[in-house]
Amino acid sequence: MHSLILHIKNYIPVEDEEYESILQFFDTAELKKRDTILIEGQICKANYFIVKGCLRMFFINEKGVEQTTQFAIENWWISDNLSLLTQKPTAFHIQAVEKSEVLSIGNSSYQKLIQLHPSIESYFRMMHQRALGAAQYRMKYQHGMSREEIYRFFANSFPEFIQRIPQYLLASYLGFTPEYLSELRKKKIS
Amino acid sequence: MHSLILHIKNYIPVEDEEYESILQFFDTAELKKRDTILIEGQICKANYFIVKGCLRMFFINEKGVEQTTQFAIENWWISDNLSLLTQKPTAFHIQAVEKSEVLSIGNSSYQKLIQLHPSIESYFRMMHQRALGAAQYRMKYQHGMSREEIYRFFANSFPEFIQRIPQYLLASYLGFTPEYLSELRKKKIS
């Protein structure tokens, strides 16, 4: 069964005969490492579901440095939700960190999908609510912990993910410099 | 017309005869300054819509200091979405900053509401999507700006809101100490 259908079934009931009728509204894309599906200034055209691989969202600060604000791996959605909802230009880029496979659905396909399968709207409501909840807790960690604590917390929570991505991306995501991350890693061993 | 109905009508069409049938699923509460509707460790029981006033979400860090992670004013929703969705204990408090009036809707009322008015699910999907989008951009600001820049950006974006809340809450929200905020304000004049 397609991983998206499996994922949806975790949240709402889906009949077997609906599978194809749901999947037809999504487009599949294969992405190579560094392929970019959204660039600053564009209007975000779709919501993306990661079937396989890893994507990241980042922006370019005034010094020209890329700063990663979020990662998405298998079974997560990623998009600039404000740009997608309001059809205004985005301030973000979305790029594949590794070879990836994604499904995408734009607003017009989305409208057709929920017309045919109204209960899918509940699924998306819960996806956004869950992501919002995660963002609220992430805010708490960023607010309440020192950079060293953030690193240790993250490293303990997602050890496998640390392996998967280059250190400079992790540093950029956690909000500090690669040099400082290097220093923290050294401390941890001793 | 009730401000909630007006707000919903910005996002989806609502028939005049539906108003009462929708509002019946919400409870009204009057809050005095510092009244608290959610305490750390509880299960979050509802999503709250601000009719009048201002609420804040905060947590208490390991030093015993309150740190504010978000404010909500008229026509915004506030809740611990993760706790509400998963029915697990929250790590947050939600409290009135000033005398306020709120509507609340718990999960069981919510289910009954969308059974009777399915299109309301779209409204909530968009509310969560919008809030998620706002959280994504807030992450960008916190990530890419120094504390001084964050203050100036916020002060320019929401001048009226600055007037409305005490400075120590603003400092706690922006992520720094009241002392440092005081220093920044002094600099701005000269």
Next chain:
DNA sequence: CGCGACGTTGATTTGCCTCAACGATTGTGG
């Protein structure tokens, strides 16, 4: 093989916090 991307190390600097003390303002009970 040679270049560019990535990680590490150390010296120096700085943004912001901590702590302590002091006005100003608010509110509360006598």
Next chain:
DNA sequence: CCACAATCGTTGAGGCAAATCAACGTCGCG
């Protein structure tokens, strides 16, 4: 309606976490 306490904002001295800058080693890839 005043006195006193508590809350809130400000100021300054000192300290530390983390950034900056520069240099070097290593690895993978064209």
